[in-house]
Amino acid sequence: MFGLRSKLNRRVFLKVFSLSALASLWPSKSAGTVSFQNDKNIPANYIQNRDVPGFFIRSANPFLGVNAQEWGLAVTGLVKHKLTLAYEDLFGFPRVSQVSRLKCVECWSAKAKWEGFRFQELVDRVKPDPKAKYVTFQSADSYYESYALEELLRPRVLMVLRMNDQPLSKDHGFPLRLIAPFKYGYKNIKYITKIEFTDSRERNYWADYGPYSVDGTIQPGIDHPLDYQKKPLSINGGEVFHFFDQRPAPPKTHQ
Ligand SMILES: Nc1nc2c(c(=O)[nH]1)N[C@H]1C(S)=C(S)[C@@H](COP(=O)(O)O)O[C@H]1N2
Numbered sequence: 001m002f003g004l005r006s007k008l009n010r011r012v013f014l015k016v017f018s019l020s021a022l023a024s025l026w027p028s029k030s031a032g033t034v035s036f037q038n039d040k041n042i043p044a045n046y047i048q049n050r051d052v053p054g055f056f057i058r059s060a061n062p063f064l065g066v067n068a069q070e071w072g073l074a075v076t077g078l079v080k081h082k083l084t085l086a087y088e089d090l091f092g093f094p095r096v097s098q099v100s101r102l103k104c105v106e107c108w109s110a111k112a113k114w115e116g117f118r119f120q121e122l123v124d125r126v127k128p129d130p131k132a133k134y135v136t137f138q139s140a141d142s143y144y145e146s147y148a149l150e151e152l153l154r155p156r157v158l159m160v161l162r163m164n165d166q167p168l169s170k171d172h173g174f175p176l177r178l179i180a181p182f183k184y185g186y187k188n189i190k191y192i193t194k195i196e197f198t199d200s201r202e203r204n205y206w207a208d209y210g211p212y213s214v215d216g217t218i219q220p221g222i223d224h225p226l227d228y229q230k231k232p233l234s235i236n237g238g239e240v241f242h243f244f245d246q247r248p249a250p251p252k253t254h255q
């Protein structure tokens, strides 16, 4: 259904949809932890649980996934050497792995083993201008995120190619996603196609279309930010589940 709309119309539609959905649900819950697992108002298939027990798949819009042959990564903006990478090029960087937790604002979190390369590798290649203090990510599914460059160079921020010893699946962000364990899940952008160095901070998808902050740093002691502006939010106002299940076979190369 979304494919038939122009990008502009879709944006307007989503904005109207998410605002009205939020408004109609407000205030449907008392403040405090909302357990979506037991919420009878949420369709059983709303939260999909595939691949790994407890690890959900969350996407703002239905998306069929990226074709590796057609995919390319542009690293651009305020840099000395603009760069375009093909899928194969991603495997030229030194590889590191870590186990870290992804925590969604919808109250679930899960750990996985992530493998990929450090953002510093890209910085070394493109040589950002000293004015480039921010980085904007664009995705194949019209999602976007922004970070301060300094945040991306912190320990345990990873440009991820593999999850739990497999190539990233279509749903978890193939071929390239970001994992920043100190940020809420929505900052952990999947299907990255463009990385742009800028001198001002751009916004992100869920600040534009939902109630979440651009910063998205996980707050110690705050389990989830569903009580944004002290008004309890119901969790089914913002995100839709990924309902396409035709997953292509993982690529055979680069194991
Ligand atoms: N491109 C893109 N990245 C995205 C999203 C999305 O809709 N599109 N959803 C975000 C949200 S809200 C969460 S919680 C995590 C979920 O990652 P997972 O689907 O691998 O569990 O991805 C984030 N990255």
Ligand SMILES: [Mo]
Binding pocket: 058, 104, 105, 106, 185, 186
């Ligand atoms: Mo999320």
